[in-house]
Structure formats: structure tokens, C-alpha cells
Amino acid sequence: MFSALFKRDLSGFFYSNSAYFVFAAYALISMLMCIFKGEYFFIGDDSLRSFFVFQPQIMALIIPIITMRGWAEEYRSSTVEVLMSFPVSTLKMVLSKFFSAWCAALIMSLAVIPLIITQALYIDSDWGSIFCSFIGFVLGCAVLCAAGTLASALTAVPAVAYVAGLTFSFVIINFNANAIIPRLSDNLPFFFERVFDFSAWYQNFLNGQVNPAGVFYFVALTALLLFFNWLIIFNRRERQ
Amino acid sequence: MIEIRGLVKKFGSFTALDNINFKVQKGEIVTLLGPNGAGKSTLMRCICGCLLPDAGEILIKGKKLREDLLFCLEKIGYMPENTPLYPEMSVAEYLRFTGKVFQMSDDDFKKNLSLMIEKLDLSSVMNKKISTLSKGYRRRTGVAGAMIHRPEILILDEPTEGLDPNQKQALREFLKEYSLHSPVIISTHLLEEAENLSSRVLILNNGKLIRDTDFKDLKKQAPRGNLNQLFYELTNGGKNV
Numbered sequence: 001m002f003s004a005l006f007k008r009d010l011s012g013f014f015y016s017n018s019a020y021f022v023f024a025a026y027a028l029i030s031m032l033m034c035i036f037k038g039e040y041f042f043i044g045d046d047s048l049r050s051f052f053v054f055q056p057q058i059m060a061l062i063i064p065i066i067t068m069r070g071w072a073e074e075y076r077s078s079t080v081e082v083l084m085s086f087p088v089s090t091l092k093m094v095l096s097k098f099f100s101a102w103c104a105a106l107i108m109s110l111a112v113i114p115l116i117i118t119q120a121l122y123i124d125s126d127w128g129s130i131f132c133s134f135i136g137f138v139l140g141c142a143v144l145c146a147a148g149t150l151a152s153a154l155t156a157v158p159a160v161a162y163v164a165g166l167t168f169s170f171v172i173i174n175f176n177a178n179a180i181i182p183r184l185s186d187n188l189p190f191f192f193e194r195v196f197d198f199s200a201w202y203q204n205f206l207n208g209q210v211n212p213a214g215v216f217y218f219v220a221l222t223a224l225l226l227f228f229n230w231l232i233i234f235n236r237r238e239r240q
Numbered sequence: 241m242i243e244i245r246g247l248v249k250k251f252g253s254f255t256a257l258d259n260i261n262f263k264v265q266k267g268e269i270v271t272l273l274g275p276n277g278a279g280k281s282t283l284m285r286c287i288c289g290c291l292l293p294d295a296g297e298i299l300i301k302g303k304k305l306r307e308d309l310l311f312c313l314e315k316i317g318y319m320p321e322n323t324p325l326y327p328e329m330s331v332a333e334y335l336r337f338t339g340k341v342f343q344m345s346d347d348d349f350k351k352n353l354s355l356m357i358e359k360l361d362l363s364s365v366m367n368k369k370i371s372t373l374s375k376g377y378r379r380r381t382g383v384a385g386a387m388i389h390r391p392e393i394l395i396l397d398e399p400t401e402g403l404d405p406n407q408k409q410a411l412r413e414f415l416k417e418y419s420l421h422s423p424v425i426i427s428t429h430l431l432e433e434a435e436n437l438s439s440r441v442l443i444l445n446n447g448k449l450i451r452d453t454d455f456k457d458l459k460k461q462a463p464r465g466n467l468n469q470l471f472y473e474l475t476n477g478g479k480n481v
Contacts, residue, residue, distance in 0.1 A: 007337075086313065087310045087313035237292045
């Protein structure tokens with residue numbers, strides 16, 4: 001039954017032509033940032049760093065478009081009532097929304113393929129480093145999808161869900177505990193020093209390190225956001 | 241089959257359902273009747289697990305809904321008010337989706353699908369997107385979605401709203417037939433609907449269950465057989481008190 005929900009949620013993204021417009025916009029923005037801002041052709045980028053380094057900001061703009069309809073549209077059209085009457089646990093409903101959004105974001109990231117082909121044909125590439133960056137990108141997308149899905153669960157208006165998702169995403173990717181409490185963080189172990197620092201962990205992956213603590217950070221943050229999402233949907237039954 | 245004990249649902253300070261008690265057995269078709277805002281839809285949402293009550297119990301086949309939510313929901317087929325459906329799906333896709341959510345086998349699904357197509361006259365729209373359907377076909381698709389898994393309890397919120405007289409009659413006949421082996425609860429604010437469909441009527445007003453009676457008895461109580469007059473008197477002319 002989870003697969004039925006997942007397929008429905010995923011196909012919902014591709015229902016309107018606007019999904020393809022968003023995908024095209026993502027591909028264009030990513031390429032422009034990579035080529036012009038990242039100077040891809042000038043620096044002889046062997047690790048595709050000039051592509052991956054801008055992805056958190058770009059994804060923070062684009063992923064809330066993917067996730068905004070998730071719960072908000074269910075509330076707006078009242079299909080949430082049908083959904084709630086199905087013998088499906090709240091957790092499965094939340095996971096279905098999340099995984100379908102994540103999957104759509106990864107499908108969108110296929111826009112990187114021309115760049116990979118260019119890389120393979122013309123540049124002596126560091127494939128290990130590219131792979132690490134890709135892992136960081138996939139995990140980063142998971143966090144932003146969870147944030148966007150959470151934002152969507154807060155409102156019945158998709159546009160408001162987009163703004164909320166955008167805000168959550170930018171707070172997550174730009175928040176740095178060290179900037180607020182530098183003295184405190186000086187005395188903390190490495191993991192806790194970076195515990196709220198998305199950029200630092202992401203940077204680790206771009207540097208070619210798949211650090212278990214980094215993986216744990218992204219997975220734990222995703223799980224925390226999904227837990228809040230679950231809490232909101234679960235409480236809807238109580239307080240609606 | 242269904243037992244409601246002391247059900248209370250509040251929205252802030254507003255009491256939508258106030259100490260509701262009744263039982264519905266196999267073979268019964270029950271109409272929830274009441275003016276707009278009486279609490280009919282809220283009661284249905286509570287029975288279907290969309291809303292959890294503030295007090296009281298809902299028992300489905302002897303199990304408490306709050307404690308065995310998924311078990312209870314497996315037994316129920318529900319169509320909410322205004323028939324919310326996924327517009328991007330075709331009718332066939334929607335029914336297939338519902339069948340999969342209820343984990344139906346392919347054989348059961350095919351058998352029930354044929355029955356739904358025949359009884360609800362859906363053959364001409366099976367491959368049409370729901371967004372393109374007329375109100376009547378949307379309603380029938382919603383009913384089919386609620387019934388596709390042959391639920392042991394069927395709950396429909398204003399199922400004949402928007403249907404033409406022939407479609408209404410066909411649906412009533414189908415529901416009567418269905419109620420022989422599974423209880424059916426429908427809501428309406430139309431006396432005509434209650435008269436045509438049900439053996440038993442529950443009248444709600446201001447969140448309270450003010451009558452639980454056989455339709456024939458209700459008719460006997462009506463002054464000069466005027467049901468509208470009786471309904472007006474029972475519900476205080478639809479005014480909130």
C-alpha cells in the first residue's frame with residue numbers, strides 16, 4: 001500500500017506542464033552558475049566542484065516548488081479526508097510524501113548528465129571526488145525535501161507552503177552555530193561544533209570525504225524534520 | 241457492527257457533537273438527517289477516523305477505533321462531502337489506486353470493478369481524467385472508490401447530491417442491495433432522500449441526536465403527515481440554540 005501512495009504522490013508532480021518548466025529552470029540555473037559563476041571552463045574543474053558548490057542555494061529555491069503541493073493540496077482539495085480514511089499509518093503517509101519529493105528532486109538532478117558527459121570526454125576527472133560530492137548532494141536534497149514537506153503540512157495554500165519551505169531551506173543551509181556562539185563552540189568537540197552547520201558538512205563531501213558523522217548529520221536532520229511532519233499530521237486527527 | 245458511545249467532539253468552545261449514542265447493525269441502512277451545521281459530517285469524519293473525538297468511544301466490530309485504527313479503517317468505505325478526488329488521475333487509475341491501498345487481490349479488484357462499472361454506469365468515463373468529469377460522474381466515481389474494496393461498513397456523505405433523478409434512483413437501489421450484507425450510513429439534509437432510502441433515521445440538530453427512529457414512525461408523528469413541518473419543529477427551523 002505504501003507503493004500505491006508513493007506512485008500517486010510522485011505522478012502528482014508530473015501532472016502539470018509546470019513541473020517540466022521547473023526542471024528546465026533548474027537545469028538552466030545550475031548550468032549558468034556552474035559555467036559563469038563557478039568558471040567551469042576556466043579552472044579545469046576535475047571534481048565538478050563548480051557545479052556542486054552552488055547546489056544547496058539552487059535546491060533551496062527549487063525543492064520548495066516540488067514539495068509545496070504535497071500536503072497543502074491535499075488540505076485544499078479535501079482529499080486529505082479520503083487519505084485519512086485509508087488504512088494507512090500516518091508515518092507511511094509522511095514517508096510517501098517525502099520519498100516522492102526526494103525522488104522527483106533526484107530525477108531533476110539528471111540535468112547534470114550533459115556535464116558528466118563533458119567531464120568524461122574532455123577533462124581528466126577525479127571520479128572519487130565527484131562521487132563523494134554526489135552523495136553529499138543526495139543527502140542535502142533529502143534534508144531540503146523533508147523541510148519542504150514539513151512546510152507544506154503547515155498550510156492549505158501551496159504558495160504559502162513555498163514561502164515557508166524557502167525560508168526553512170535557507171535557514172537550514174545558512175545557519176551556523178559558530179557565528180552565534182563562537183566562544184561556546186570553541187570548547188565543543190568537532191561533531192557538536194558543526195552540529196547545526198549544513199554548509200560545513202556539505203563542504204566535507206565536496207572535499208571528497210564521506211564522513212560517517214556527516215552522513216549521520218544529514219540523516220538525523222532529515223529524520224527530525226520528518227518527525228515534526230508526522231506530529232503535525234497526527235495531530236490533525238485530534239484537533240482538526 | 242458499529243457502536244457509538246457518548247461521543248463528544250469540540251472545536252474550541254463550539255461543541256459539534258454532544259453525547260451521541262447509537263448502534264448500527266448488519267442489514268441496516270441509516271440516514272443521518274439534519275439541517276446544515278447539525279454535525280452530520282463531523283460524526284461521519286469521526287467514524288472514519290479523520291477526526292478523533294474528545295470523549296466517548298467508537299467501536300467497529302467490537303474494536304475501539306482509537307486503539308485499533310488501521311483494523312477499523314480496513315472495514316470502512318467512506319466518501320466525504322463534495323467528493324474530493326485526485327483530478328490528475330483517470331477514473332480507472334483512481335479505482336486501481338484505492339484497490340491497492342486496501343491491498344485487494346487482482347481477482348477481487350477485477351470482479352468488484354466490473355460490478356461498480358455496471359451499477360454506477362461508469363463505463364464511458366473509465367479512461368477520462370477526473371478533472372474533466374461532470375459533477376454526477378465525479379460523485380459516482382467517489383461512491384465507486386468507497387465501495388471498490390467491498391467494505392463491511394459503508395459511509396457516504398450526501399451521495400446523491402448533484403445526480404439526476406434516474407441516477408439517484410439507480411444509486412438508491414444499489415445502496416439498498418448493498419445494505420443487505422453491510423450496514424450503510426448516509427447523510428442528507430433532504431427528507432425525500434431519507435424517505436426513499438432508509439429504514440432508520442437519526443436526526444441531528446446542534447450536535448445532539450434528537451431522534452433515532454424508524455422512518456414510518458417518524459411519518460406517523462408528523463402533523464397531518466407533513467414531514468417538512470415535523471422536521472422544522474424538531475430542528476427549531478434550523479436555528480442554532
